[in-house]
Every structure is written in structure tokens, then in C-alpha cells.
Amino acid sequence: MRNLSDISGGNRKWRRESMTGFCRVGAQALKVALLVGVAAWPLELLAQTASVAVQPGTSAQTVASVSGTAEDAEPADIVVTGFRRSLQLANEQKRSADVVSDGISAEDIGKFPDQNLAESLQRITGVQITRSRGEGSSVSIRGLAPDFARTQYNGRTLGSGGSRSFDFTALSAEFVSAVEVAKSPTADMIEGGLAGTINVKTAHPLDIGKTSFNGTVEGVYEDNSKKLSPRVAGLANYVNASKTFGVNVGVAYEQRKYLAVSYEGYGAETGVEAQRNPPIDYNRDGDFGDTYTFNHAQAYQAFPGTRKRLSVVAAAQYKPTDDINVFADYFHSDFRDKGLWYENATRFTNIAPALPGRPYGVTASTIDTSLVPQLVSGSQGFITSMTATGLDHRASTFSQDSRKILNSYAAGFDITDGDMKVSGQASYFKSTTDSLNNGFATISRGVGTIAHPDGLGSPPQVTYGAGYDPLDPSTFFLLSQDFFGGRNSDRNYEGRLDAEYTIGDGFLKSLKAGLYYGDRQNTSVDVRSSANAATLARLSGGKLALVPNVEGASGAVNAGAILKPVSFDTKIPYYPGSYLVTDLNAYYGIIPYSTVIGAVPPQVVSGSGYDVGEQTMAAYVQAGFGSADGRLGGNLGVRYVTTQTVSNGLVPDLDGIIIEPGGVFTTVPTGVPTKVKGDYDYFLPSFNLKYELANDLIVRGALARVIGRPGLGSLSAGTSVNANVRSINSGNPALQPYLSDQADLSLEYYLPKQGLLSAAVFYKHLTNYIINGQVTQTLTAQLRGGGTQTLVFRRNQPLNLASADIKGAEIAAQIPLAYIGDAFDGFGMFGSFTYIDAPEVPQFEGGPNAPLNGVSKYNYNVGGYFEKYGLGLRGSYTYRSEYSSGDGNFFGDGSFVPAYGQLDASLSYQLTPAVSLSADVTNLLDALQKTENNFGLARIQSQIGRRITAGVHLRF
Template identity: 85%
Template sequence: MIGLGSVVARTLKAALYVGVAAWPMNVLAQAAPVAPQAEPGVAPGADAAEPADIVVTGFRRSLQLANEQKRNADVVSDGISAEDIGKFPDQNLAESLQRITGVQITRSRGEGSSVSIRGLAPDFARTQYNGRTLGSGGSRSFDFTSLSAEFVSAVEVAKSPTADMIEGGLAGTINVRTARPLDIGKSSFNGTVEGVYEDNPDKLSPRVAGLANYANASKTFGINVGVAYEQRKYLAVSYEGYGAETGVEARRNPPIDYNRDGDFGDTYTFNHAQAYQAFPGTRKRLSIVGALQYKPADNINVFADYFHSDFRDTGRWYENATRFTNIAPALPGQPYGVTASTIDTSLVPQLLSGSQGFVTSMTATGLDHRASTFSQDSRKILNSYAAGFDITDGAMKVSGQASYFNSTTNSLNNGFATISRGVGTITHPDGLGSPPKVTYGAGYDPLDPSTFFLLSQDFFGGRNSDRNYEGRLDAEYTFDAGFLKSLKAGLYYGDRRNTAVDTRSSANAATLARLSGGKLVFAPNVEGASGAVRATNILKPISFDTKIPYYPASYLVTDLDAYYGIIPYSTVIGAVPPQDVSGSGYDVGERTMAVYAQAGFGSTDGRLGGNFGVRYVDTQTVSSGLVPDLNGLIIEPGGVFTTVPTGVPTQVKGDYRYLLPSFNVKYEVASDVVVRGALARVLGRPGLGSLSAGTGVNANVRSINSGNPALAPYLSDQADLSLEYYLPKQGLLSAAIFYKHLTNYIINGQVTQTLTAQLRGGGTQTLEFRRNQPLNLESANIKGAELAAQLPLSYLGGAFDGFGVFGSFTYIDAPQIPQFQGGPSAPLNGVSKYNYNAGGYFEKYGIGIRGNYTYRSTFSSGDANYFGDGTFVPAYGQIDASVSYQLTPAISLSADVTNLLDALQKTENGFGLTRINSQIGRRITAGVHFRF
């Protein structure tokens, strides 16, 4: 970790990484601040008070372009534009989007990953790339960590639809645009070389990008190619609570008397496990873009483009965990059980039905203590292709586009069930909203490797393939005069298929002892009939400096280097090759046909304008999967993986048809004041995984999960009204209100089912499962208001020239609904009541400085988690900052700091029990951008 005072030094260190010393000395010697350039025909030194006399650059230029885009739009929308190719305001598109009014983001390993619009979950936001569907491993949402910002010219967020827009964006549609060769209009090269410094691991990594563009002299043909590569070495240090499990004392294996009253008939809720974790990892992203454009005549435009992303995330996951749910003797006859406990009965109304209280502290003998290491390796490859044309003949314009994308995600991880039994005490000194304190006693040493045993090595991962064929044809006729301005009609066809499957395998202790050639000693009676091997020579202590309360000073984890020195990785995976898990996968096909008609209208003076239309959508689905016989479950004692017997193939078809009308209008009250209104019915499709016909089981957390191919789409009848005041010098004030009536809202249907599972080493165990299946059970009304401002402070006088402030505020009023059938009401998934961002900038004399604070109040993540107690993200705020300097007209320097104050990220359950408390640290990016 570093203090705030060290940020400048670290920034300089990152800048040195890019090889500034290698620049030509004559460039450095002649460097001078770049004065604002006069427009052609305007004398230098003309009155700066007139905006037309200044060529605006930098962040102010991106604000100006976004304002122009917003003002000219036919719908309620916002956006962010790049000042120039390769100069998008942020390195991460999601982090740029969070500055837009009504947009919120979630983060993965400190990077913006998914985007919500007006509080609705990311699956309700449709993401497009140059107007076509962009997939992300089967999810309706898009993972923005796969997309480099280097080649993006603008991102548009349409909050109200038109009939010609592809349906599916119930919350809104995000369109990522890249510049075509003839839009750039000249032969050029833009490049960036940067160093990325991560605070937590104290590591520096490269980030480079370049885009070459060619346009012939007649501007009839152009081609461009861009390549970007980024590497991040991160370290996430965290506490994780697995959720509030409710269990009957007699159904523990063996039974556990939690309240020490002498019987096993009580039912209590407790934290399934408390784990202190560290995730050192590396992310690598390669992005490639390419485009062709041909304009043989002014009225003909033919284009094609390509986008490729290769994103890989590798690392190790170290975990020190204790589990309330598994208190037992390590060897037959040894003592075990609860020796002291406190139970909070005041939480009973908030707990699952039947619970008599929550176990807030406990001392136990035979407490399950884990010293685990997991290796993780996932890779997502995305390819997207498109070709199209625009032909104009007088008042008629015909456009067509065909596209294809394919996204594949593969992961293969492995972990070790390494366990010890001892005397441990778990308390919550700071309340349930903070991580617990775990201490050990009665002579038990948590750092003594001789007390640990390895039960198994488990492999787990999966494959996901998502592909889509898409085509559209549009025709528009424009009228020269009259109130009717245009008529537009078109056809759309989409064919999407998503397949997924989980893979698993497990090598038990006896297998590992055999593969080790006797170097791992097998103990047949430890931890049940399956036995274990001594882990003495395959453990090591580790330690991390962190702000997380009660994080242990050091703890043992599996030493993978030592372990694979005994049993090579190829040997063990060759002995137990991963197999597809029966019932876990799905195969969902979705075909959509749509037709629309739309009319544009406007007054002769241009002050009134808008459009109205209707879209007809016909969608057919086919879901295939496996339904296993759940009476044949096999579980590993003390382990966390479940073997499911081969299932019976099943296939289910579904279809739905809807008319989606829309109406948009805008009116210029004055030359600088615009009022907008919109009415529409909007459709949002269920997640592709939710349409699965298969069934998956997890015996560790007692859950059975099935899809539902018969799900209907979400529908929203909505209205928007906004007022926009465009000030001189890129200023803007705006306000909006919106309303959405959602129907067919999907929540989990949930019932209890008791099954008897076979233990891998022999015997059986009776377990009570929760069976989950998504159902269309709810409706909801969402109301909200938005305010936004962009204010250059030059209004206050010349001393403030170059300074400006910007910000937005969103209020969302949404009802509480159950997260599962029959459960307590909880806030609508993804909705934060209060969202705002505020920032300021200075740009003058070639210097640019910008800071931004974003805030999002508490929201439900939509994950009911393993035990149905909900997952909520508490209020979170983060400060990001950047500084840049225009060294020459062709070279600029920049440095950006993400999460300047090292804010922690947290989640909790429905009654405030901490689920996750994570520290990812600051990220500093510094380097040079050049163009010629």
C-alpha cells in the first residue's frame, strides 16, 4: 500500500516506464505550451470572449461534442465523445459512462465492467458496436473490460427508443461508435505508450495502442487498422462471508448443538463460512479493429469493419477460511462441538422462516479451518464482423447491414481442500456490518502445517459460446416541405445461440497419495471414510498489508510450487481429466424477426420535431438441456463439489410476439432551450441462461437451480420529459423526469426438497435443498428525476478562464419486491435511490487537469446468493483524477489515477451481515500520446 502523498512519485515512476528519456532531445528542448489555434480566417489574438474565435481542445472539446450530439438527437439521450482518435476521456468506457446522468456501473477487480441505466440491472441495458449487437459470454449485458477505449470516437446512451432501434434495451441502448476511415479523412497514425502502476501489488505493466488510417486523395477509399495491448498486475485483498445459512442442528453431519441446551432440535442461522482472501492476478487484453470504406460517388457509401478482443485473467486465490457448518472430529473419537455461543433473537423476523436466531459468536472444538489455494485461468475471445451500405437517390435513402459475432469463454481452475481441526472462536466486535474476528486457543496453532490434511484436489471450470447472425434493411423517404418530414420502414432478423457447460473432476486423497509415489502420506481414517494425506510439506505462510479489519497477520496456504514439485500438474489432470457436469449446461437458440414503420414530423420553422412509429417483434426460442436423477448425487465429505448423474436430454420451445409503439417529440422554446417528451412500450429479454432447460446442483450450499424456457420477456410502458438549456461556451443545464411500469418481472420461485446423497467414500447423507427456478411473478413502477450541469467558470470573469465544473444527480423511486417466491420484500435489483457525480477541470496553456467523484447509494445486486438472504452493495464513492500536458502539437503527456483515496468495496446481506469487504488499491496510468 502507499499513502496519498506517494501518488506523485508513483506517477513519475510510471511515466519513466514509457521511455521518455529516449525521445529526441531537440523535441524536448523546443517544447513549449501550445496556444489555442485560431480558426481559418480569424486573426490570432481576436476577442477570446467569442466562442467562435477559439478552437476548443481537450476535455472541453469532448464536452462540446457531447452537447452537440445531445441537442441534435431525436430521442432522450446523452453521450461522451472523444476529442480525437485515441483520446477518449478515460481508459475504461464504463468509467466514462458513469459520468452520464442516470448511468451507474459495477466494477470487477477495480475496473468498470458492467453498466446500469436508471437503476435497472445491467441485463436491461443493450450494448451495440456501431449499431450492431455485441455479445459477452451469453449475458444480455456487456462486459466492458473486453473493450479498449483507444479506438472509440463516441458512446451514445439512448434512454427513449424509436421504432427503428433494435429492441431489447428496456433501460436504454448504449451504442459504441468507432471512426470510419473517411470520417477521419486523412492518412494518419495515432499512438499511445503508457505504464500502468498498481498500488496493492506494487507492480508496473505496459499499455500500448496505435491506429493507422489511410484515405486516398479523392476521399473515395479508406482503410484503417488499430491494435491495443494492455496488461494489469492486480492484487485484490478481501474478506468474504458466504451468506446466512439456516440449518436444523440434527441435520448437521455430525449433529451440532449450537445453543448448548442438550438437544439437537433447534434451528439457527449462521454465516456459512468466513474467509480471508487474496487474489494476485494478471489481466491481459489485446484489441484489434479494422475498417474499410468505399464511396465511389457522393450518394453511395459501402463499408465493412472488424473488432477482435482477447481478454485473459489469470491468478491465484489464497484463502484462510473457517466454517460454522462443519464442526466435527478429525479422527473418530476425538472431541468436537460448540463450547460457547451467543445468539441474537432480535433478527428472527428478518431470517428465513423457522430460524430461532442468528449465531453471532461461537467457540468450537473441531472447527473446520482451511488453508486453501486456487489457481484461476479464464480467457474470453470475441470477434465481430459487419458489412453494409448506404445509397441515396434524391429523397430516398436505402441502408443495409449484415453482421456476425462470436464470443467464447473458457476457464479451468483448480483448488485444494486442505483442512485442519482445532479450537477456534469467532466474534463480531464491530457488529455484523464488519468482518468477524477469528482467534484460536487450547494449544491450537493455525500456522502449524503438521495439523493440516489434504482431502482432494478439485478441478472446475466451464465453456461458454455465444454467437449471433444479424441483418437489417432500412428505407427512408424525405419530404421537402410540409409537416410530415420523413417516412421510414425496415426489416430486422437476428439468430442467436448460446451454449454453456460446467466441467469438474476431483482427485481424492488416495489417488493423490498414489500419484505422489509415496511422497504424500495417506491417512485412511482422517475426515471420514475417504481419508486424507498429510499436508505438512505442501503449505507455506503468506501475509498482506491491508485496511480490512481483523485480516490475519499471516496464514497458511497451499504452496503450488511445492505441490507440483511432488505431483506435476500434467500427471494429476491426466489421471482425473475434467468432465462435463451433467445437467449444468444449456443450449439456448433465439430467432427474432421484426418489422417497423416510422414517421418523422416537424414544423416549417424547425422548432418542433419528432417521430412516431411502431415495431412488431416475433421471437422464437429453443432450449435444450439435461435433467438428472437427483437421487444419484455423489458428494465428497468435507469437500465442496458435487457429482451429478447423467441426465435425460430435454428440449423445450417457446415464442412471443409484441407490438412496440414509440413517440418522441422535441420543441425549441427558445434558441437555446429545448423541451423533449417520449412515450413508448419497450421489451427486455430474459437472460439466456435463465431460459435453460437443464438443472444444476451444488450440495455444498444445498441448492438446486433450474432454468425456465417458458419465461416471457419483461415489458415496460414508459414516459420521459426533459428540459435542456444550452449555454454559451459548452455550458449545459438539464432536468428530466421518467416513469416505467414494468410487467413480467422475473424472480426466483423457491421450494424446499430433501434428498439423500451418496458419500464418495461410502455411506449416505440426507440433505435439505432449496430448488430455484425463475418465474414471471412481479410488476413494478419506477419513477425518477435527473439533473445535470456543465458550467465553464469563465462566466465569472477572465481569472476563471479555463476552469469548469460538471456533475449530475439521479433520484430513482422503485418499489420493494421479493427476491424469491414467498420471501421478504427487498429493493428492486440494481436500483440505487441516489446517484451523483461531481467534477471539475482546468484546461489552458496546454495543461489539462480533471477530477471526478462518483457516488452510488445502496442497491441490491440481484444475487439471492446460496442461502436466499440477499446481496446488497452499500453506498460507495470513488475519486478519479487526471492531468495532461500538450508538449507539442503532435505529442501530449498524461497521467490518470483511479480510486485516488483507495476506497474499499463492500457487499452485505439483507440484515447487514458483511458478505464482501475488498481492497483493490489505486491504479495509476501515465504515458505519452502522439499523432502524425
């Protein structure tokens, strides 16, 4: 691998380039302007046909509709509620913003449009989401991976461990008043949001303005599991009579009993026949000199589990005068995901005799040589079907338990003295994620065939023959019980001080300056232990008898007494009607959980963890300007940021690794402690301009230089090893941040009755793009129980090696159909479309070009609603085209998510002014989520099912 100091020095060239990249954006902006001009013409034409011309000085809320007269215009005091109100608030927020932005607003406290914030955000132009167990979990902006989107909570940093992205499953939507997505930065914004900044807002007590209580009681029904779970929330707000002091406290609890059913292929492994253990003649030509690629394993899985989330918010606010505002708030989230992982797997990477002298080997195979150009260099073809004797067949159960606890505290003030306003805020958050899982290496050897009747893009069909019964528990042996998990701790201290001076009525409106300090520490450790068959036989008191020489010298215990059949109803092709898994109740009836974990307590895995510290200081100046008539406005500023990192880790002796025969876990010897420092500093200029071309027609432009910091785990000084998939992964503390010189241009037409038409184009020139440096390394591993095995590993280390230009366009519309006529009053449509043009870059050094991670070329959402007479109906369909997930997987053959669309719907009824009823359906069409590799081999197909939430909302 290359020297880290060389990488660090090479990435210092920005000092010499100075502002060259930023100026380049100005030239690109001319192209952008031309594009938006083309887009603007049909928008303006559509606007003119949709509404009457708005005269100067006339409010958009009082203009007459096309079908009526001035007497039919909306009165100024008309009350808009429900989803229409949330659209209206979002439009007002977008219109008044100083930057290119979008947002979602709640109609009232506890009435955010969706239960999951990420699900709401996907309706914003240019925003895409990924899901975990059917819930929106991470957010991408303009196609860039979630790590490029900075998430804030009331303006301060919010993290959820390890990655720069935020896991939205930890955050309840019950208390959120608005979510803003800023796509162009200003100098006063905390840096790091290369794709954009997401700011989650909750209402302070005096913002609510009255003593009140809002509560929700709902049931959550999972279609796959057929289980009903509770979802309750309440927020109490107190404001004194003089409205100078207020406090509020909110508590929300949600439970989901889900069932996810899936197929997983582990990726295209390339193996040399002679290097298999024992050697395998894949093409049956009588020698062991060939090299072929095949699916490492195919597994049919089910994940029954329960998610519980407790959220608590609290805030206090004191405002004795309009010029003094002092506040404090607290956010707590306790998210637990606990369940089982049933797996029926066949592993063609492991074909061997169960006992010495038993037959094994490939008896038939079909090889596709047309895929050779897409395979790893040296491979002679992909094995599309194979029949084998001595096939590794697993009947496994894994017990999974993870818990994420997040606490965030903040206190601040705003003081205005004449034309001077000073604001300050100090905050702290800590997120801790603990997990401890255990599983069983339960194996049988038989005769099996894998084939792809529907092509490589579909899950394979696995059949058995020659008298082998996959449902006969007596043929299975337990090799070991393995414990694995770890802890990730992410904490951050943050403080900022801002001062703004309002100048007056001239062109220069204001001057603003500020300081920022952040101190973040992220630590991660993996823990693991394993009880082999001899240990399990001893702990069972003879109830599980050790059978010597099964699957190697360590032996195994017969698993017949601890297996049970399971079956699941699913749409996934070739999913087995039933299969065997480990029966945990039966097993722990023989060996209690406390007994086995007490015998082999999990230990920290040497070299796998990391400890990364990051200290950031920043200062900025920013000028606000505008014309006397208020039609022109904007800001110009520069932010200077300096960052220092310290990475601590362990570098192990890789010649001492130990692997389990037939197992999937690797033991790495204790490593040598190491500490590596890094640093970088940048000037980040920004320019935002807004101009009102005509009443309710606004054009915006923005130029900026933005950074996106590497993932905290990527800065690790440690090394981890996985012998099962032949990979060695090292961090790189000398990584520099991604750098983007970017331009934005947008046009917005605000129509009456909460209508909106908008178009935007954007351009990003990315440098310092991080990809994996990759080399091969041969190691001799020790086999637990005796013997050695020579293995060829793929060694990975992240490096700043690439650059990329990303261009795109967005259009959005909100159209109340009252424009057509009074008969359509209450009906409306909304939608957006995003096109992203991104280059291909290699996923590893020297590898073939692949699409930029996370970028879908086409993204759109479309929906409609009806709200009148207290009744609300809404449906929305979101779609994103294929994208690379950024996971090159274990064997470097890519990981791509095919196009996916999902339909959601909701129904509500205002029973009384204080009581409303609601029902929501997520994934109405029961769409499957899929992943495949770079030549179309199915890697994942997952069925999460529909989720129905219904209940009552109370407001007093």
C-alpha cells in the same frame, strides 16, 4: 414446481390487454410534465444568471460572456481541445438527437477521456457501473440491472457470453470516437434495451478524413501489488487523394498485475441441530432439537493476478460519391485473466472430529434473538459468536485462468437516390469464454472462536485457542484436488434493411420502414473432476502418504510439505497478519500438473449446461415530422417483433447425487436430454417529440413500449445442484420478456462556451418481472467413499411473477467558470444527480419484499477541470447509494451493496502539436467495495487499491 406450460399461457394475456398499458403511460405523463415544470423554473433562472440572453439566430459559440462585451465574444474559428472539446462534442450530439439521450465523445482518435469505457459512462446522468478487480465491467441505466441495458458496437449487437449485459473489460477505449446512451427508443432501434441502448462508435477511415497515425505508450502501476505493466496502442489510417477510399487498422495491448484483498462471508445459513453431520448442539442445552442461523463460512482472501487484453480494429470504406457509401469493419478482443486465489477460511457449518473418537462440538455461543423476524422461518436466532472444537479450518489456494475471445464482423451500405435513402448491414459476432481452475481441499481441525467486536456489518474476528496453532502446517490434511471450469459460447447472426423517404417541406418530413433478423445461439457447459486423497497418494509415488479415516472413510494425505505462509498489507478489519496457503510450486514438484489432470481429466457436469437458441424477426414503420420553422420535430412509429426460442438441456436424477465428505463439490449423474420451445410477439409503439421553447432551450418528450429479454441462461432447460450450499437451480424456457410502458420528459438549456443545464423525469411500468419460484426438496446424497446423508435443498426456478413502477428525476450541469470572469477562463465544473423511486418486490416466490435489483435511490457525480496553456487537470467523484445486487446468494438472505463513492483524477500536457503527456489515477482515496445481507451481516469487503496510468500520446 409449477408446469412450464401454465406459465407460458399465463403470460399471453398481453394479447387481450392490447395497448392498455401503453395508454396508461399517457396519464402518467401528465404527472411527469408537472414534475419537469417544477424542475425547469430553477434551471432557467440559473441559466439567466449564468449567461446573457441569446438572441435568435446567434450561435452559442459566438455569444459574449457575462463579464465581457460583444467584442470579447469567442471567435467562430476558435479551436477547443482536450476535455472541453469532448464536452462540446457530447453536447452537440445530445442537442441534435431525436431521442432523450446522453453521450461521451473523444476529442480525437485515441484520446477518449478515460481508459475504461464504463468509467466514462458513469459520468452520464442516470448511469451507474459495477466493477471487477477495480475496472468498470457492467453498466446500469436508471438503476435497472445491467441485463436491461442493450450494448451495440457501431449499431449492431455485441455480446460477451451468457448474460444480456456486456462486459466492458473486454473492450479497449483507444479506438472509440463516441458512446451514446439512448434512454428513449425509436421504432427503428433494435429492441431489447428496456433501460436504454448503449452504442459504442468507432471512426471509419473517411470520418477521420486523412492519412494519419495515433499512438499511445503508457505504464500502469498498481498500488496494491506494487507492479508496473505496459499499455500500448496505435491506429494507422489511410485515405486516398480523392478521399473516396480509406482503410484503417488499430492494435492495443494492455496488461495489469493487480492484487485484490478481501473478506468474504458466504451468507446466513439456517441449520437444524439434529440434521448437522454429525449433530451439533449450538446453544448447549443438551438436545439437538433447535434451529439456528449462522454465517456459513468466513474467509480472508487475496487475489494476485494478471489481466492481459489485446484489441484489434480494422475498417474499410468506399465512397465514390456523396450518395454511395460502402463499409466493412472488424473488431477483435482477446482478454485473459489469470491468477491465484489464496483463502484462509473457517466453516462453522462443518464442525466434526478429524478422526473418529476425537472431541468436537460447540463449547460457547452467543445468540441474538432480536433478528428472528429477519431470518428464515423457523430459526430461533442468529449466532453472533461461537467457540468450537473440531472447527473446519482451510488453508487453500485456487489457480484461476479464464480467457474471453470476441470477434465481430460487419459490412453495410448507404445509398441515396434523390429523396430515397436505403441502408443495409449484415453482421456476425462470436464470443467464447473458457475457464479451467483448480483448488485444494486442505483442512485442519482445531479450537476456534468467531466474534463480531464491531457489529455484524464488519468482518468478524477469528481467534484460536487450546494450543491450536493455525500456522502449524503439520496439522493440515489434503482431502482432494478439484478441477472446475467450463465454456460459454455466444454467437449471433444479424441483418437489417432500412429505407427512408424524405417528403419535403410540409409537416410530415419523412417516412421510414425496415426489416430486421437475428439468430443467436448461446451454449454453456461446466466441467469438473476431482482427485481424492488415495489418488494423490498413488500419483505422488509415496511422497504424500495416505492417512486412513481422516475426514471420513476416504482418508487424507498430510499437507505439511505443501503449505506456506503468506501475508498482505490491508485496511480490512481483522484480516490475519499471516496465514497458510497451498504452495503450488512445492505441490507440483511432487505431482506435476500434467500428471494429476491426466489421471482425472475434467468431464462435463450433467445438467449444469444449457443450449439456448433465439431467432428474432422484426419490422417497423416510422414517420418523422416537424414544423416549418424547425422548432418542432419528432417521430412516431411502431415496431413488431416475433421471437422463437429453443432450449436443450439435461434433467438429472437427483436421487443419485454424490458429495465429497468435507469438500465443497457435487457430482450429478448423467441426465435425460430434453428440448423445450417458447415464443412471443409484441407490438412496440414509440413517440418522440422535441420543441425549441426559445433559442438554446429545448424540451423533449417520449412515450414507448419496450421489452427486455430474459437472460439467456435463465432460459435453460437444465438443472444444476450444489450440495455444499443446499441449492438446486433450474431454468425456464417459457419465460416471457420483461415489458415496460414508459414516459420521458426533459428540458435542456445550451449555454455558451460548451455549457449545459438539463433536467429530466421518467416513468416505467414494468410487468412480467422475473423472480425465483422457490420450494424446498429433501434428497438423500451418496457420500463418496461410502454412506449417505439426508439434505434439505432450496429449489429455484425463474418465473414471470411480479410488476413494478419506477419513477425518477435527473439533473445535469456543465458550467465553464469563464462566466464569472476572465481570471477563471479555462476552469469548469460538471456534475449530475439522479433520483430513482422503485418499489420493493420479493426476490423469490412467497419471500419478503426486497429492493428492486440494481436500483440505487441516489446517484451523483461531480467534478472540475482546468484546461489552458496546454495543461489539463481533471477530477471527478462518483457516488451511488445502497442497492440490491440481485444475488439472493446461496441461503436467500439477500445481497446488498452499501453506498460507494470513488474519486478519480487525471493530468495532461500538450508538449508539442504531435506529442502530449498524461497521467491518470483511479480510486485515488483507495475506497473499499462492500456487500452485506438483508440484516447487515458483512458478506464482502474488498480492497483493490489505486491504479496509476501515465505515458505519452503521439499523433502524426
